[in-house]
Amino acid sequence: MIADAIEVLRIEAQAIEGLIGRTGAAFADACEAILACRGRVVVSGMGKSGHVARKIAATLASTGTPAFFVHPAEASHGDIGMITREDILLALSNSGSTEELLTIVPAVKRQGAGLIAMTGNPASPLATLADVHLDAGVEREACPLNLAPTASTTAMLALGDALAVALLAARGFSHQDFARSHPGGALGRRLLTHVADVMRGGEDLPSVAAGSTLSAAVIEVTRKRMGMTAVIGADGRVAGIFTDGDLRRLLERGHDVRAMTVDDAMTRTPATIAADALAVEAVRIMEERRINQLLVVDADRRLVGALHIHDLLMAKVV
Secondary structure, three states, rough: HHHHHHHHHHHHHHHHHHHHHOOHHHHHHHHHHHHOOOOEEEHHHHHHHHHHHHHHHHHHHHHOOEEHHHHHHOOOOHHHHHHOOOOOEEEEOOOOOOHHHHHHHHHHHHHHEEEEEEOOOOOHHHHHHHHHEEEEOOOOOOOOOOOOOOOOHHHHHHHHHHHHHHHHHOOOOHHHHHHHOOOOOOOHHHHHHEEEEEEEEHHOOOEEEEOOOOHHHHHHHHHHHOOEEEEEOOOOOOEEOOOOOOHHHHHHHOOOOOHOOOOHHOOOOOOOEEOOEEEEHHHHHHHHHOOOOEEEEEOOOOOEEEEHHHHHHHOOOO
């Protein structure tokens, strides 16, 4: 069984590698046609090719190319009305002779929609009718009977991914664009959440004036429950930060904290971040500095908020 599995992986890897030498002018033509398309890419296929077509449509749609799947059999019974003259039909068929696809192609062409065919036979009827043909042919299937679609569907899937990524790059599709296509996912939360969305402010923001007693700073740390307090200078700007960790270290060293001011114990160059920064940037700073709190400041280093690692955990940014 292990030997069979290794042989399947070898054959399918060779099938993908074989696409490299055939990915040229026709592939570029397909990309240009899709980029110029004012409608959507309608992806279609029967059987196993249909399952691959659904995945390609989903990948295109999530990477900046509006696309959807249409079942060719359903298309010939009314769903062809979903395809307009502004669209491009991307039809998948290893043989290039799938009856259900060939049935709808004349109607699609009559409407004026473009046709890109992805087949394993450049001389097939579907390839001949297409405006652009993408050759996804393989030498043989990984199935020992050379019957079950295996290497051929892997090649189609890889070629579809190549098409989606090439289009993504051509459109300048960014991380933020990807996040907007995935608002309910973890990536969407990570890329769309800003510091201002999760930071604490107002009455929940711990701060004391520079020169305050250490006791006053400790009370503020305890009262606001962030494990720290910002220290604000006479000019209204952040002068430092005092944390419960600073207090523990003072006690371990035997300092008489009753006679100290917060200036004696604070960190004078605290890590800060802007409110409009992405929350993931706050996570990066915390991880690099090995800290749990972060002050949020404006361009003049005036305190506008504060973050605790728990705030980022609750927002599911971490």
